[in-house]
Amino acid sequence: MFHDKRIWCVQPTPSAEELARYLTEHTMCCCCGFELGGYLFLNDATSADGAQEYAVLRKQDTPDAPYVQIESITFGWCDFAKGLQYVRDILAGRYDTSEFVRPVRPQLQTSHEHGRCHFCA
Numbered sequence: 001m002f003h004d005k006r007i008w009c010v011q012p013t014p015s016a017e018e019l020a021r022y023l024t025e026h027t028m029c030c031c032c033g034f035e036l037g038g039y040l041f042l043n044d045a046t047s048a049d050g051a052q053e054y055a056v057l058r059k060q061d062t063p064d065a066p067y068v069q070i071e072s073i074t075f076g077w078c079d080f081a082k083g084l085q086y087v088r089d090i091l092a093g094r095y096d097t098s099e100f101v102r103p104v105r106p107q108l109q110t111s112h113e114h115g116r117c118h119f120c121a
């Protein structure tokens, strides 16, 4: 992830379709993240006007390394169908062993904890 100091506000997402819609059809706030099926999609865009790039993380059971980043995908360049394909491949575990995989320690908050930061104020 580019942004070590960024704190993400993560919201659960009900389905791959809904997630793909958020990722490809909306410009989300830079502190915005989504969770689905044990995977996190964290907005890694450099600015609110930048391409919507997302770091894709997988939850692990090991407490000292709770997440690994498995990919970084610019969903802003995908249409809905392409984005949905990515989401489905990720949920199916096709990226779990990519060369990209490395442990990361994102700072995550629920929307209640998060309130408003300077990105979403």
Ligand SMILES: [Zn+2]
Pocket (backbone or CB within 6 Å): 009, 029, 031, 114, 115, 116, 117, 118, 119, 120, 121
């Ligand atoms: Zn915020």
